[in-house]
Amino acid sequence: EAGVAQSPRYKIIEKRQSVAFWCNPISGHATLYWYQQILGQGPKLLIQFQNNGVVDDSQLPKDRFSAERLKGVDSTLKIQPAKLEDSAVYLCASSLDGQIYEQYFGPGTRLTVT
Amino acid sequence: AQKVTQAQTEISVVEKEDVTLDCVYETRDTTYYLFWYKQPPSGELVFLIRRNSFDEQNEISGRYSWNFQKSTSSFNFTITASQVVDSAVYFCALSGGRGSGNTGKLIFGQGTTLQVKP
Numbered sequence: 696e697a698g699v700a701q702s703p704r705y706k707i708i709e710k711r712q713s714v715a716f717w718c719n720p721i722s723g724h725a726t727l728y729w730y731q732q733i734l735g736q737g738p739k740l741l742i743q744f745q746n747n748g749v750v751d752d753s754q755l756p757k758d759r760f761s762a763e764r765l766k767g768v769d770s771t772l773k774i775q776p777a778k779l780e781d782s783a784v785y786l787c788a789s790s791l792d793g794q795i796y797e798q799y800f801g802p803g804t805r806l807t808v809t
Numbered sequence: 810a811q812k813v814t815q816a817q818t819e820i821s822v823v824e825k826e827d828v829t830l831d832c833v834y835e836t837r838d839t840t841y842y843l844f845w846y847k848q849p850p851s852g853e854l855v856f857l858i859r860r861n862s863f864d865e866q867n868e869i870s871g872r873y874s875w876n877f878q879k880s881t882s883s884f885n886f887t888i889t890a891s892q893v894v895d896s897a898v899y900f901c902a903l904s905g906g907r908g909s910g911n912t913g914k915l916i917f918g919q920g921t922t923l924q925v926k927p
Contacts, residue, residue: 726913737813737900737917738854751912784852790913797844798915800854 697721699801701787707807713775716804720768720789726750727764728798729772730786738786744770777808811836813903815918822891823926830886830921832901838862840906843877843884844915848898860884862906891925898922 700719708714720727725746730738741760743751746767755762759778764770774781784805788798812835822828834843845857858868860877868875872889888895901918905911 728914730915735919737902737920738915739917740914743912743914751914786854788854792913797856797859799856800846802851802853805852 699787699789699799701785701801701804703804704802705805705807707809708777710779710808711776713773714777714806715771715773716785716787716806718770718772718787718801720770720787721799724789724791724799725767726790726792726798727770728788728790729762729770730788730800732784732786732803734783741772741785774806777806779808782806782808811838811841811903811905811916813901813916813918815899815901815921817921818919819922819924821924821926824893825890827887827889828891828923828925830888830899830901830923832884832886832918834882834884834901834903836903836905838905838911842904842906844902844904845875845884845886846900846902848900848920850897854900857886888923891923893925893927896923896925 702717727744729741731741732738741755742762744764747764762772784803786803787801790796790798814833841862843860847855865877874887876885898920900920902915904913904915
């Protein structure tokens with residue numbers, strides 16, 4: 696069974712530029728998550744989707760971050776404009792059911808904002 | 810509020826030693842789930858175990874074992890006879906059960922970096 700796929704793996708941009716990350720969850724997983732992991736810290740949830748609806752985006756900086764989940768499968772996370780403090784690893788995860796089952800994580804996208 | 814504390818920032822052991830990683834959690838939920846994930850240098854978080862709050866039985870999987878104690882709000886992880894390949898960052902995480910507005914999001918601790926030297 697294929698795991699969670701993410702691209703790109705690495706991205707370097709200048710502040711005020713925009714960037715987009717893509718995630719393809721495990722087939723059949725209804726719940727999709729985007730986490731931000733700053734160096735030396737545990738991941739922090741940015742947004743959670745159940746199928747193509749948003750369940751929790753309380754910690755998403757909505758003035759610069761946006762996310763969508765197309766047709767309840769793939770998802771994109773966008774940052775516009777980026778700030779230096781956005782430098783982090785962005786992890787996508789999926790699970791069968793967000794409240795019971797374990798989450799499986801993709802390899803992440805390491806973003807560096809200069 | 811939910812919180813996970815991993816007080817050990819870094820641990821260094823020599824191969825074949827046993828090592829225990831501590832995890833203390835806070836929650837007001839009566840139903841909740843606890844997890845351990847491993848993050849090797851490649852960066853991908855690897856799921857190790859999930860326990861629900863009603864199951865306090867200890868679990869053993871090969872060289873890995875977990876001790877869940879509700880009385881002390883702890884969910885500790887022990888690696889027996891550690892190996893170099895066990896070197897990684899280990900995260901303990903908590904999620905609430907159904908109801909009470911829980912969405913299943915994971916609350917992670919800060920992580921413990923384990924270095925196993927040959």
